[in-house]
Amino acid sequence: MNELLNQLIYESWPWYIGGPLIGIFAISVLLLERKALGVSSSFEQFCSVALPAGESRNFILKDTWQIWFVFGMVLGGAVLFFSGLTVDSVAISEGAKSVLTEQGLTDLTGYAPKELYTFAIPQAIILVIGGFVIGFGARYAGGCTAGHSIMGIAQLAPSSIISTIGFFVGGLISTYLIVPQILSL
Amino acid sequence: MKYVRYIIYGIIFAIILIKVEAISWFRIQEMFLFQSFHMYGVLFSAIGVALIGVQLVKLRNKSVEDSKKIPLSKKELRLKANIIGGILFGLGWAITGACPGPIYALIGLNVLPAILVLFGALGGTYVYLSVKSKLP
Numbered sequence: 001m002n003e004l005l006n007q008l009i010y011e012s013w014p015w016y017i018g019g020p021l022i023g024i025f026a027i028s029v030l031l032l033e034r035k036a037l038g039v040s041s042s043f044e045q046f047c048s049v050a051l052p053a054g055e056s057r058n059f060i061l062k063d064t065w066q067i068w069f070v071f072g073m074v075l076g077g078a079v080l081f082f083s084g085l086t087v088d089s090v091a092i093s094e095g096a097k098s099v100l101t102e103q104g105l106t107d108l109t110g111y112a113p114k115e116l117y118t119f120a121i122p123q124a125i126i127l128v129i130g131g132f133v134i135g136f137g138a139r140y141a142g143g144c145t146a147g148h149s150i151m152g153i154a155q156l157a158p159s160s161i162i163s164t165i166g167f168f169v170g171g172l173i174s175t176y177l178i179v180p181q182i183l184s185l
Numbered sequence: 186m187k188y189v190r191y192i193i194y195g196i197i198f199a200i201i202l203i204k205v206e207a208i209s210w211f212r213i214q215e216m217f218l219f220q221s222f223h224m225y226g227v228l229f230s231a232i233g234v235a236l237i238g239v240q241l242v243k244l245r246n247k248s249v250e251d252s253k254k255i256p257l258s259k260k261e262l263r264l265k266a267n268i269i270g271g272i273l274f275g276l277g278w279a280i281t282g283a284c285p286g287p288i289y290a291l292i293g294l295n296v297l298p299a300i301l302v303l304f305g306a307l308g309g310t311y312v313y314l315s316v317k318s319k320l321p
Contacts, residue, residue: 022201117210
């Protein structure tokens with residue numbers, strides 16, 4: 001029992017623990033707050049500060065719970081970081097390691113590759129552009145992986161199923177055509 | 186006080202996503218390269234549990250008066266927007282290895298260049314809000 005507890009505290013979780021917890025979490029928020037889990041609306045709420053006062057701004061600011069929610073998400077990351085309860089390397093498969101190494105990555109430690117996650121040019125520009133299409137795409141599609149792929153598909157919403165297929169089509173295009181170019185920079 | 190609750194939810198959600206490594210660029214690449222079941226397991230089991238929960242909520246909603254019903258609303262189907270927006274999102278997701286939730290969690294994890302992704306996402310959202318009446 002102690003061993004299991006230690007493992008859960010100090011190590012990463014297998015999918016069959018983390019995945020169901022995400023589902024339980026989404027339903028808990030629904031029951032406790034009568035709100036559907038979602039993250040990308042927070043982008044609109046931050047942006048609405050810069051929008052002219054009017055109907056669309058009022059519509060976006062009708063419910064700003066996500067602003068507090070995403071602030072909590074930053075805090076959650078900080079809690080794990082400062083308590084040292086993070087892992088040095090993510091346990092990806094040998095197959096994934098060899099593909100990424102072949103594409104030019106030399107450092108596979110951390111949660112994100114230091115060779116891409118840097119303030120150096122051109123990587124910094126790539127991160128901004130990547131973020132730009134995430135923000136534009138998520139709001140255009142009406143949600144992201146949380147709102148569409150989890151809460152939306154759980155309701156069998158056609159818009160969420162189609163959007164999620166889109167997420168994967170875009171992801172595959174990037175992974176096979178764009179990421180190898182970026183890693184070879 | 187409800188803000189404190191929302192912050193606590195965020196902390197919990199970030200911890201789950203980090204512990205299951207769903208916030209990791211390496212895991213997202215591994216998923217799209219079909220090199221492990223891990224992320225598919227995370228997604229499918231999360232959806233499965235949420236789906237059962239939603240069905241239970243629906244059953245409960247049938248037997249209680251309107252004021253006590255838990256609101257469930259599907260996002261409106263907008264075919265072109267869902268497809269084009271979805272693909273654009275996916276392009277960025279695989280490049281940065283982060284969807285919106287993980288962007289915030291990564292900043293907390295002291296992966297500071299994730300701030301660049303957040304700035305980009307806010308820029309993309311702002312442009313979307315400015316042009317959305319002209320989009321298909």
